[in-house]
Amino acid sequence: MKILIYLSVFMSLQMCSQVKHPEKVKNMENSAAKTNPYYSRTDRTKLTVTNAEWKKILPADLYAIAREADTERPFTGKYNQFDELGEYYCAVCGNHLFRSDSKFSSTCGWPSFFEADKEGVAYHRDSTLGMERTEVVCKRCDSHLGHVFNDGPEPTGMRYCMNSVSLEFVGDSEKK
Numbered sequence: 001m002k003i004l005i006y007l008s009v010f011m012s013l014q015m016c017s018q019v020k021h022p023e024k025v026k027n028m029e030n031s032a033a034k035t036n037p038y039y040s041r042t043d044r045t046k047l048t049v050t051n052a053e054w055k056k057i058l059p060a061d062l063y064a065i066a067r068e069a070d071t072e073r074p075f076t077g078k079y080n081q082f083d084e085l086g087e088y089y090c091a092v093c094g095n096h097l098f099r100s101d102s103k104f105s106s107t108c109g110w111p112s113f114f115e116a117d118k119e120g121v122a123y124h125r126d127s128t129l130g131m132e133r134t135e136v137v138c139k140r141c142d143s144h145l146g147h148v149f150n151d152g153p154e155p156t157g158m159r160y161c162m163n164s165v166s167l168e169f170v171g172d173s174e175k176k
């Protein structure tokens, strides 16, 4: 975690202020790929699936972001203005990533969290685009989720800046 913090010091791509008022609530349909044989919300076994295979399974927008580290346009993601209570899973493989309690209203245009599931995410150094950033990936399937910066709110001071496309939300009311 120390390395992560050091790496993050100068890396903020967008400065975001934190707004405390609640976000607007919208109902969302889950879009977990029904034909994805690797998708599981309980199995945390590491996946080794080739991009050629993922390309056959995933929708084009998810493939571009998750497997080619593309970024969705700011203020367009389905979870940017969204504050329902529930869990966020990897849209590629179903691995648990975030709890809604750690989501905060950020002005940067992407869904933001101050804490991730430690068993859900892993980190890579990202030196692309002339910046030093810390990429956040799914620990199970190694898909790109977004980046983490150290300008987030308490208690962690971290800001996980995520792509909505990479996330799958399941509300508490939907739990069986």
Ligand SMILES: [Zn+2]
Pocket (backbone or CB within 6 Å): 090, 091, 092, 093, 094, 095, 138, 139, 140, 141, 142, 143
């Ligand atoms: Zn995953």
